[in-house]
Amino acid sequence: KQEVTQIPAALSVPEGENLVLNCSFTDSAIYNLQWFRQDPGKGLTSLLLIQSSQREQTSGRLNASLDKSSGRSTLYIAASQPGDSATYLCAVPPISNFGNEKLTFGTGTRLTIIP
Amino acid sequence: NAGVTQTPKFQVLKTGQSMTLQCAQDMNHEYMSWYRQDPGMGLRLIHYSVGAGITDQGEVPNGYNVSRSTTEDFPLRLLSAAPSQTSVYFCASSNIPAGIHSGANVLTFGAGSRLTVL
Numbered sequence: 001k002q003e004v005t006q007i008p009a010a011l012s013v014p015e016g017e018n019l020v021l022n023c024s025f026t027d028s029a030i031y032n033l034q035w036f037r038q039d040p041g042k043g044l045t046s047l048l049l050i051q052s053s054q055r056e057q058t059s060g061r062l063n064a065s066l067d068k069s070s071g072r073s074t075l076y077i078a079a080s081q082p083g084d085s086a087t088y089l090c091a092v093p094p095i096s097n098f099g100n101e102k103l104t105f106g107t108g109t110r111l112t113i114i115p
Numbered sequence: 116n117a118g119v120t121q122t123p124k125f126q127v128l129k130t131g132q133s134m135t136l137q138c139a140q141d142m143n144h145e146y147m148s149w150y151r152q153d154p155g156m157g158l159r160l161i162h163y164s165v166g167a168g169i170t171d172q173g174e175v176p177n178g179y180n181v182s183r184s185t186t187e188d189f190p191l192r193l194l195s196a197a198p199s200q201t202s203v204y205f206c207a208s209s210n211i212p213a214g215i216h217s218g219a220n221v222l223t224f225g226a227g228s229r230l231t232v233l
Contacts, residue, residue: 043224100209107157
């Protein structure tokens with residue numbers, strides 16, 4: 001069974017710093033990995049999806065990387081802002097599935113940017 | 116464009132009562148799903164559907180029923196509510212990719228329904 005881990009569970013950094021969020025998965029035979037953002041009391045918003053062939057995906061100040069061989073993905077946030085404060089979750093599909101059916105989510109990292 | 120709409124946003128039930136959480140999407144998505152989110156446990160899949168008339172169980176289906184009579188709607192029914200079903204419930208939908216190179220398919224979530232069972 002695929003397991004997805006995100007450590008640390010919570011992270012606080014001063015505004016303006018660059019930071020990295022981590023996501024680990026146990027079975028590396030995945031076609032893609034997604035990163036989501038969740039604001040308090042809200043649903044999840046998709047940030048980035050990395051196909052297994054891409055290794056990296058960028059959106060504005062966000063850069064996500066995927067290393068299947070080591071079972072890791074990182075989400076890099078440049079020049080952090082208070083508006084980046086949220087919980088960030090990663091998710092992977094079942095082995096041999098490339099759609100959104102039956103995604104396994106990590107428990108998330110709660111990020112706080114200190115003004 | 117409303118996206119994914121969930122109702123109600125909040126609900127309090129007594130043990131043994133039944134209710135239906137509604138989910139509707141206006142994006143013509145084939146795939147719809149229900150997750151529950153509990154502290155320290157992340158999101159867990161309850162049921163999902165890959166099209167009208169097709170449903171399947173996720174990781175934690177017990178105590179819940181679903182049906183998919185139309186593309187737009189995917190209601191989640193609690194048959195006899197239990198305190199263990201106290202949670203925040205999320206509905207999500209997306210297209211189903213035609214192939215592994217057919218491009219990204221964004222999974223769109225509703226705002227959630229917070230259920231308390233006393």
